[in-house]
Amino acid sequence: MKWLLLLLMVGATVASDVLQSHEMKLAGAQSIGARGLVRLLKLIAARRYLLLAIGCMAVSFFSFMALVQTEPLSFAVPASAASFIFETLLAKFVLKEKISARRAAGTVIVMFGVLLLGE
Numbered sequence: 001m002k003w004l005l006l007l008l009m010v011g012a013t014v015a016s017d018v019l020q021s022h023e024m025k026l027a028g029a030q031s032i033g034a035r036g037l038v039r040l041l042k043l044i045a046a047r048r049y050l051l052l053a054i055g056c057m058a059v060s061f062f063s064f065m066a067l068v069q070t071e072p073l074s075f076a077v078p079a080s081a082a083s084f085i086f087e088t089l090l091a092k093f094v095l096k097e098k099i100s101a102r103r104a105a106g107t108v109i110v111m112f113g114v115l116l117l118g119e
Contacts, residue, residue: 002071006079009063013083016056018090023050025095075117082114 027043044050067076088107091097099107 002067002075005063005067005070006076006082009060009067009080010083010086012056012060012063013080014086014090016053016060017083017087018094019049019053019056021091021095023047023053079114079117081110085111085114 027047044054064076064080085107088099088103092099
């Protein structure tokens, strides 16, 4: 069950982050004043993928809550770092972001850390 919860949490986290990044790049910079907040809330309500991202965040949160009920926090938190690996790959291939060699090396180090947890 722990691997299913971890997979659900990581998948939902990755989906929410990629969807949110995509939509917010399309929306452009928003001011944070009182009017800006109202405009931002209207923007959120009008963006289908942004609403989906919020739903994915909720799934991620509740999956994490279920995971820490059955597994030690010392497993759940580091294992959730698997999302960094998938997010970096999707940022490069889906969002067309430039990933530096240093960032790629950091992602590989995180990947080995996550693999050590599985042992």
